[in-house]
Amino acid sequence: MIIEIKVPSPGESITEVEIGSWLVEDGAVVAKDQEIAEVESDKATLTIVASEGGKIEIKAEEGEAVEVGAVVCTIDTSVEAPAAPAEPKEKEEAPEEEKEKPEAKAAEEKKSVPESSEHDKVKVTSVAKEMMKEHDLSLDDVINGLKRLGKKEVEAVVNAPQATAAAIPQKEATRDEERQRMSSLRRKLSARLISVKNETAMLTTFNEIDMSYVMDMRKKYQQKFVDIHGFKVGFMSFFTKAVATAMDFHPMVNAQIDGEEIVMPQFVDVGIAVSTPKGLMVPIVRNAESKSIPAIELEIKELAEKARNKKITVEELQGGTFTITNGGVFGSLLSTPILNPPQSGILGMHNIVERPVAVNGQVVIRPMMYVALSYDHRIIDGKDSVGFLVKLKELLENPERLFTGGKDAGELMLGI
Known part of the structure; x- marks a missing residue:
């Protein structure tokens, strides 16, 4: 069965509207009560919904002025909308023997990832990482163990290579223009x-x-x-x-x-x-x-x-x-x-x-x-x-x- 979808009346004083945009493609299968198009008057933007489900055939183009009551599309109700996909099954739990105890997992993470979130920008050499892992120390433990900063540490920071302006990503230059029709x-x-x-x-x-x-x-x-x-x-x-x-x-x-x-x-x-x-x-x-x-x-x-x-x-x-x-x-x-x-x-x-x-x-x-x-x-x-x-x-x-x-x-x- 073919049904016609007409432009509803936005108000008593409005006799013509404009097709603002189609929310579905020509030939798409839509569901009942699905929003399929936006129509614009000089007062408001309204939506058109499908009164029945089926395959849609568009009769009016975007930007086209149409009279209130005009047919803008038809729907073939003999074509049924596809069924909604089934809910995915819950992920099966890992076997009991594969689960780790929280305490063991935390200890392993501490050994394998010595960097902490508070000091995640501190540079650590590979040798230092091995020593920290061997003695079960985190980056916080090492930094908190420092008694004071000396001339050597300050000079290391002063003489470290600084990021240059060239390293900052720049937006690519363009001379393109974009145009769109006023609603x-x-x-x-x-x-x-x-x-x-x-x-x-x-x-x-x-x-x-x-x-x-x-x-x-x-x-x-x-x-x-x-x-x-x-x-x-x-x-x-x-x-x-x-x-x-x-x-x-x-x-x-x-x-x-x-x-x-x-x-x-x-x-x-x-x-x-x-x-x-x-x-x-x-x-x-x-x-x-x-x-x-x-x-x-x-x-x-x-x-x-x-x-x-x-x-x-x-x-x-x-x-x-x-x-x-x-x-x-x-x-x-x-x-x-x-x-x-x-x-x-x-x-x-x-x-x-x-x-x-x-x-x-x-x-x-x-x-x-x-x-x-x-x-x-x-x-x-x-x-x-x-x-x-x-x-x-x-x-x-x-x-x-x-x-x-x-x-x-x-x-x-x-x-x-």
Whole structure:
């Protein structure tokens, strides 16, 4: 029986995709539910799986644009997939008489291999090796028996031939070039980046955050968190919750321009930038303002895994009112992130570095992170952009405020 494999619909607005790569060769025998191809849209890279096992016949080439619903290959189900190889038998144990006692084996190794791991670079002559073996001595025994170093030993090292630069292996010179076609996702991303520079009035403002409070909290409760939830808590969930809380004080950072109107969502959908082999993807954590830190952490973890494994759906990438990108995981100290339209703001996280800072008139060492907010100045004024970062700094340097709506606990208790 011959069955047809068609291009699934990545989303309502997508009518055409590109064959990114075939994961099997033409004529290969595939198993049911095996991944056979990657297709790329301008939003995500998805996989096609074999609905039945059999021999595959490819109908579309890599790089070819095909319509959603088009047949890209057929599978002849009359050809069965080969059975999986049997598990190898365990290696039979050696006869009892061939086994060595641990003590005898260790003694023999000590005699036959006088060099030790601690002094494995010490040169030992063949005569010295024989003497050490004869007297049952290891290299450690000999070196530990030396009382002192004299002029003769130092001169022997000074006059020893040194390794030359010529002995260091050099990379072979080449003038070759490698070319590869840009993916549909990468082409779309390039076009969007150019449009951001041309169509927005983008500016960036900076601040720094003392991360010791969040780090101390993670260190204190990490094991208990893992015991209860089954996964670790990272920094991204704290920042996502802090961003959603700061929006209550500076809602314009969450707003967007739609023609001649300003749209101000009453919810905070935070996009989390994820680096994948195919390019940057931004899955969305929806209604972050109403979710707990454990719930946010779990959702970020699941979305990131789906994006990297090409399991993400277009619906999980659409929308978003604000974006967070973390260049610190790659070692970035400072950068100016670029907007993700139609959003008006994006937060850049960076590397945590211990630096001397002044605290209550004293210079102390603290783990500090630079943060950057890029924003569309057409809709967000300097007061809101700077105030948003200041509020973010307050929340992360006083994490308990994430549970009091950003307000000081003492003020709440006193009703002021």
